[in-house]
Structure formats: C-alpha cells, structure tokens
Amino acid sequence: MRREGERPFGGPGRLGPHFNFEKVEIKDPWGTLRKLFKYMKKFKWGFIFVFILTFISSILGIVGPYLIGKGIDTYIIPKRFDGFLSFLLVLGGIYLLLSFLGWIQGYVMLKTTQNLVYEMRRDFFGKIHRLPIKFFDLRSYGDIISRITNDIDNISMVLSNSVIQFFSSITTLIGIIFMMLRISIPMTIVSLITIPLTIWLTNFISHRTRNYFYANQTLLGKLNGLIEEDISGLKVIKIFNREEKEIKRFEALNEELTQVGIRAQVFSGSIGPLMNLLNNLSFAIIAGFGGYFAFKRMISIGDITIFINYSRQFTRPINELANQYNMIQSAIASAERIFEVLEEEEEKEDPNIMEIKDIKGEVEFKNVWFSYVKGNPVIKNVSFYVKEGKVIALVGPTGAGKTTIASLVARFYDVDEGQILIDGIDIRRMKRKDIRSYLGIVLQDTLLFSTSIKENIRYGRLDATDEEVIEAAKLAHAHDFIIKLPQGYDTILSEDGGGLSQGQRQLIAIARAILANPKILILDEATSNVDTMTEKYIQNAMLNLMKGRTSFVIAHRLSTIRNADMILVVYNGEIIERGTHEQLIRKKGFYYNLYMSQFAEELE
Template sequence: MLNEENSTDAISFDTEMSVEKAKDTRKTVIRLIKLLLNQKWKIIVVIFFTIISLAFTMTAPLIFSKAINTIYEGIKNVSHTGYFNINFNIIKKLSLILLIIYLLSSFANYIEQNIMAAVSQTLVLSIRKKISTKLSKVPLKYYDTHKKGEILSRISNDLEKVSETLQSGMMQFITAVLTIIGAVSLMLSINWILTLIAIFTIIMGGIATSIIGKKSINYFSNRQESLGKFNGQIEEYFTGQMVVKTFNMEEEIINGVEITNNKLYSDEKKAQFITYAIDPLIRLMNQIGYVLIASLGAVFVIQGKLSIGLIQAFFQYVDQASEPLTEAAYILNSMQAAIASLERVFEILDEDESEADPINYKTILNPKGNVTFENVQFGYGEELIIKGINLEVKAGQKVAIVGPTGAGKTTLINLIMRFYELNDGKIKIDGIDITELKRSYLRSLFGMVLQDSWLFDGSVKDNIAYSRERATISEIKEAAELARADYFIRTLPHGYDTVLNDENSSISQGQKQLLCIARAILANPYILILDEATSSVDTCTELEIQNAMDNLMKGRTSFIIAHRLSTIKNADKILVMDKGNIVEQGNHSKLLAKSGLYSDIYNSQFIHQNK
C-alpha cells in the first residue's frame, strides 16, 4: 500500500485529528448489553448460581443467631444455678450446617466466576475480530489521519480495561446489587425500625456514589485519551530515533514527552482520587448507622422485642448490605472507565468503510494490462488535486512517472490500486471500470515494490512467498536469483530459513529492498508498480536489479515512479506531473527536445552529477 503520508512525493493535506471525549454513555451501555445477549444463556446460568451462592451466604447469620441464642439460654441463669446448661448437640448440628452452607456457597461462586470469565473473554474476542475485520475495510485515509500508537492503544489498553471490568467488576456489581436486596429483605423480617435506619444510611451512601460517579466519567475519559496520546507519541519517537539524534532534538523530544506525561499523570491522579474518595464517605455513613442501630437494638433486647442472636444477625446483614455498596462504588467507577474505553473502541467500529465491492463483480478473462484514465478527478477533501487526467497506457508499455515532490505521482498509483475513490471520471483495465472489479481481484493483477521496504517477522522464504500462496522453494529461489538476492541469502546463518525481525542487524536496507523485489517477481503480475524500487541499493546492485527488472517487465505493463531520471531513459512513455496534473508526456528524447519541465529536471540532475 502506498501511503501518502510516508511518501516523499505525496501531496500534503491536513492530517490532524481531534479526539473527542466519550459522551454517550447510555448508547455505549446499550450496545454492550446487545453484545452480551449473544451469550444470554451463559449469563442466565451465572445469575442463577450467583443467587444460589447468596442464598446460602445469607442463611448463615440466621444459623449463627440460633447458635448464639442457644449459648445465651444456657448461661443466662448461671448466677442462680451455679452451672452452665448449654445444649452442645444443637451447637454441633448448627456448626455442621454452617460448614455445608459455606462449602455450597463457595462451589456456586466458583462456577459463577468460571462462566463469567468465559463470557468476558468471548466478548472481547468477538470485538477484536470485528476490529481486525474493520481495520481491513476502512479506507487508506483512516490511517493517514490516525496515529498508529493511538490505534494500538484502543485495541490493546482500552480493550484490556473492558476485559478486566467484565470479568470481575460486572459480576461483582450484580452480586452487590442482589446482596443489598436480599440483606434488606431479611433485615425487614427481623425489625422494620432498625431496617429504616440502615436503609437511610445506605440511601445516603448511594446518593453520594451517584453524584461522584457522574463526575467520574469525564476524568476516566480524559485519562484514556491522554494514555492514547502518550502511546502514540512514544511510538512515533521510538521509530524516529535516528532522525531525532541526527538533528539533536533529544531535549525537545524529552520536553514534549514530559508535557504529555504530566497531563497523563494529572488525569490519572484525578481518576484515582475520585475512585478512592467514595470509600471513606460510605464508611462514615455506615458508622453513623451502626451507632444508631446498636443503641436502639439494645433497647429492644432489654424490652424483650428482639433476641441477642437476632441483633447479631441484623448487624451481619447490615455488613452484607453496606460492604457491597462500597464495592459497588468502586466497581461503578471502574465501569465508567470501561465505558469510556469501550466508546473509543466503538469509534473504530463506527468508522466509514471503503465503498463496498459490487455484488455482481466482473473478472478479466485474459488480462493484458491496458490501463485507461478518463477525465479522472480526485481530492482528499473538497478541493480537487487532480482535475481531469486523460491517459491511455497500452499493454506491455513501460510508463515512467516523474515530477517534483508533491506533484501527485504516488496519488496516481493509489488511484489505480483503488486505495482512494475517485471524485469523478473512470479508470479502466482492459476496458473494464475498476469499480466493477472486486478489490482483492483488482490488486491481484498488480505487483508492487515500494520505496520503503516492508518485511514481517518470519523466515526469508516466507517473506518472499508473501505475494503468492503455496509457492515452491524452487520458485522462491528462482525469484531471488532474478532479484540478485540469492547470493546474500545464502550467506545468512540459515539461508532461506533465516528468521528476520527488528533485531536482525545482518540485513541492510538495500538487502531488504532486494527481498521485496524478489517478492514482486514471484507474484508474476500483469501490471508492475515500482516506486523508487532501487532507491536503497548501491549503484552496482542497481544496475543488476535494473537488468532483472527489464527482463521482468517484458510483456507487462509497468508504472515506474522515479526521481533519478537516468533509470527511466528507455521508458516507452514518460509522464511529467506537476500540481496533480500531467503537464508533459512522451519518450525521453522528445521531452528533452521540448525544453520543458522534464528537460529542466533532467538537466539539473545531470549538472549536479557532473559537479
């Protein structure tokens, strides 16, 4: 893919992007629920076992109350009789029941957590698949206007935040809500007056949580936004270290990172503060409730309205209701952060896709490589850059495209490959409009070698075979020989099985370019696109590659973007571009005779070389 932003010959345009804050929480939650409903049966099972676990847990205080009352009844008359009368058989029985209850509760909780983990990971996996598919469908302009680091941050950091919250936070939140409902119901069965006091403190804590929760969404949104910018900045600086050091920009870079880092620190600090500020507030409400309940409860015990065991059970239920409220506060804030992250992920999924391939797409029975431009107009925005190009390239012709930086040479190639859509006009291959062809089929007709070589982590043979599935090792070696790459490949530690990666310093930039050329040769395309394909090799190697390319281009339509005009003297047609339009065309001798732009560029290079 030819990227205008990276090409030295690109037409410049505004690539600044404004990152918006997460605003529509309700819409995001609804979308999340719809995704979760795809696993509704698993969620139903999770909720069932959650209720089972809570039912056992909430039965325990009542069993405790019976044990305490049994002990109390056995010792309350000790001052009169002089001995204890505790029924230890009942105590043993109640202890065994408690043990069984806790075991069953733990087992139900184990099943619930396991299934919820599966639900969470399945959801995140489905989102990752959708993002992967989406990123292959968005137009090239999306990558021109979004930093790589920010896209990676959304896919990794934001999705990880969503995964963590779903796996633990969401289930804890459901558990907390059910626990509060169950605990309040049991408190009402014990004493409604004490319950009203407990509910009042719970409601006050809930109001405080709600108020702080509403404010927290902006803090978490700002934090994720700052994190994305920071990651994008770091990725940009790491990949450009050589340029940074060459121009002694270390101090400026450090200052820039410090500003971004300080902003991230500030946003993170605010987000964490708002999270941990809730706990002391809720605990204060709880302590006030404890004091009131203990005082009034003592009066009820003296009056004989309640037993000591039930008061103890009531306090346990207050704990069970208040502790989940504190947890819910933390989880609610965590969910706010996850919602902000999820919105950023959904923004990718909501991006406009490239225009869909035609349903009844065509194919070319015997591709020859005729290419026609009919009044082609194009602009990155509203303003047109290419204002009506008409061009006819016959099959097998070698067409060179030259011109000053920013003239639109790479743009022209991008339009042929349909990386960008035309504003108007048509481009045809063998008489068929390229919009009537499936994109994958269209691009299969082309072989391409870019100015910037690209290799992935893998063996040499896999990198060469990237252009053609199921290529044999003999075919791979033949392509490498034609590209003059076979010799240096054999000098590598494991030859064609040598694994290439970023740390592999034994491969020079020129050798990487040779591998890319071998990849294009192996593709055996009908149309070749060479964007300064020999720019990274030495003069001797360039001559060898040029000879190989001449053999490869025989019988194939070829488009060659060139800055060194000495490499395209034998082109059948030379297109001279300036400001997005073809201003001259012809062969080398005719263009020199015109004494126009081509002549000026050629003579300037010739004079420079002689100097």
C-alpha cells in the same frame, strides 16, 4: 495532504500537544452498554450459569447471619445446648458451600469473559483489515494498538471481576431488605436512613470518574503512539541528537497521563472512605435505636445481632456497587473506544460488481479528480491511456501527485470525479481483491515481516516453490547477498528487516514483486535505495520483468526512465507534459529543464 514519497497507508496521526482531558466525555454510555450486551448475549449460557450461582451464593450469604441471630435467641441466651452441635454443622456447611460456589463462579466467569474478549479482539483485528486506508491517514498507530490491547484487557478485567460483584451486590441488597422488613419494619427504616446520601455521593463521583477514565484511555493511546514513533525512528533521533527533545515530549505527555490518572483514582478512591464513614454512622444509629428497642422489649438481642450483621452486609454491597460502578465506567470508556473503530464505515464495493477472471492490463484515466481532504484536490482533471504491456513513467517535483496516481490505480482510494478503467471497466465495479491480485507493487519504503527471507519473498505468491523463490531473488540480484547470510534464505529477520541495509531490503521487496508475476507493475522509486552498480543490475532485471506487463514507474532519477513508452510530467496534481524522452527533450519544456539540471549535477 499526503506528501509525495509517503507510503499509501499514510503516517500516524497526532493529537494536539496538550490534551484537554476536561473536555473528554463518553458520548453514549447506555448505547455502548447495549453494544457490549450484544457480545455478552453470544455467551449468555455462561453468564446465566454464573448469575444462578451468584444468586444462590447471595441467598446463602443472607441466611448465614439470620441463623446466627436465631441461634443466639434459641441456644445461647437460654443456655440450651441440645441440637447446638447440629446447628453449628449446618452453619459451617453453608459457609463451606458458599466458598465452593464462589470458586466455581469465578472459574466459569473467567472462561466466559476470555472467550468474549477473544471474539472482540478478533473482530477488531479483522475490522482493521476491512477499513479504507484513509482511516489510518490521520490516526496514530499507537492509539489503534492501545485499543486492541489495553482497552480490551480493561474490558476483560472488569467483566471478570465487576459483573459478578455487581450482580451479587444487587441480589444481596434486595435479600437483606426483605429479611430486615420481616424482622422489624422500624429497625429497617432506621437502617435505610443513610441510603439517599450514599446514592447521591455515588452518582456525583461516578460522573466525574467516567470522564477521567475515558481521558486516561485516550491519553494512553497517544502515549503508545509516541513510543511507537520514537522506537521506529530511533536512528533518525540519534542522528540529529534529539534524544533530549523526545524525552521531554514523553515526559510532558506522561505528566498529563499521570495527572489524569491521579484525578481518576482520587475520585474513584474517595468512594471507599466516604462509604466507610456512612457505614459507621449507620452502625451507630442502628446500635442506638436497637438498644432502645431492646430496652422497650420491642426486639430481641438475637434480632439486634441479625440487624447489626445485616447492616454490615448491607453497606458492603453498597460499597461494592459504588466501587464496581466506577470500574464499569472505566470499561464503558474502553468499550466506546473499541466500538468507535468497529462501527467505522468499511470499504464499499459497487452493487453491480463484476467477477474478473483475468486482465490484459490496459489502464485509462478519464478526467480524474481526487482529494485527501475535501475541497483540496491533489489530482486535477487527469486523463491518459496506457496500452497493455507498455511502460509509463511519472516524473515531477516532490508533492506533485505521482504516488497518488499510482495509489489510485491500486484502488487504495476512490476518485472524487471521473473514472479509472482497466480493460475498459471502471475499477469501482471490480473487487479490490481482484484488482490487487493482478498488481505487483514495490514502494519506496520497504516493509518486511519478522519471518525468514524466504517467506518474505514468498509473500508475493504463497504457493511458490523454494526454487521459484530463489529464481525471483536471482532476477532481483538479491541471491548473492542472501546466500552469504548465516542461514541463507532461512535467516529470520527482525522487525521491518533490521540487520539488512536499506538497499538489501529493497532487493527483497523487488524479488517479492517478481515472484507475484503481475499483469500491472507499480514501481515507486524502486531503485532509490541501491547503489549505482546494483541499480543497473536491477534495471536490466526490471526490463525483463516489465516485458508484456503494463508498468507504472515513478522515479526522480530521470536516467532510469529514458526508455519508457510514455512519460507523464506531473506538476501540482496536473499533467503538464507527456511524450517519450526524445519528444520531451526536443520540446525543451519542464521535463527538459528537469533532465538537464540532473545531467548537470551528474557532470559535476
């Protein structure tokens, strides 16, 4: 359940304190590959061109050893040098062309892959902005950032390097087997003795590395989440002297990530030595049988040389296939994490959607029920009506549901039961974009962007002139401190308004809302972070701003909402009292006790 005062987007979610990577598995590797191929199809001509070059390169790589073997039988053994120079030139030309084709295919593949991951990154970022806010409530921001950076970079690296080698290895294997069969079927059978063992080892190891690579990417996302949380909350950490505690949290998670990484790399790295062992075994078998067949004059020395070269070429693509297969497992793990987000259900709009050109600002709740977690309602059968241009105040203890009611008006969430109406129209029949275009919201937690103060205020209305920006800042009583800054309105803010006080950041957010000139205002503890004198200035500005606009004011300082047209007292998700300040005071109920407790504190 969301606590009162939290931002509507919710806090970052958390994985458990100890991550059990043994249980993490890729859910659907083949399905993930199919989805990845859909992206690759968009750039099919680049991939096709690379595959053609790779095929030609593989053929040339197979022809080279064959010519060397035949050159030995034709020129070296009979000591015949007529035409030998031409033979060397042809052989040199083949290998030069092979190198040139390798550079071309690398360049084209790199460009194609970068275009592919550009589109994937764009789709991912666009998807984030189309997802409902509830998606982010229980997810770590760091994990989401890790997916769009680390996971997509991993896919890019594997596609750039492994796909070419994988295709080249398969083509080379087929070509080598074909050439070996043409030369000697018995020697080919001898050369293939170790293949079943190689395939079994590759399958045995790859199954384990795939799961470890997925666990590695998941833990990396969790580590990013912890880092993001600690950096953003560094002041709180220092205030409570919790540096050592946070370092220990990091070390524990870092240790888990290290152990997963070691296991992934140990299994992945074992492929090479094991393949070398099998290669040497294969080479010894070929040499032994080749010597015997040569002694029996069943095969020439040149053909034995061809087989030895082919055996080395044969084991090289097998090694590459094994290694690249493990890298591809890593890319599949990353791709699955990307597609998990891309396939999340987006915010839905009612099929009978209405085009809203303008609104008056009437708001009505009819028997509204809402829960963040199914079966645990935080808003229970809430009903009220606000006439256009009126001010409604929401008061009550922390966690009562005040911010949730305001979030429902903004349609950050949809109700479970009941209706919310604006001008008599169910907001589920309105586009979220239309609703929010008529809203002005000032939250308790102020978000400012890493740009100038002027552009931060202009975020409320992008087509506003500089004069309108300055006027909004004056109404919010932000102008005086802004012009004292080194570059005034052109001062560039660091991340989240660093360098300004919390109260100054709040004033800029209020100026932004003023500039938006909304029909409905939501002020969630909008003056909670300013001093008493500044609060009075802002209250006067807000009174002018709220004239003619429907306003929802959430406040713990009850003195700030005495003039509201209606006060709703929210307790445990229900409205337990309603009326004007004077009516509620005369009633001497919950509001009276709440107000008098604050009044008593102020007297003290």
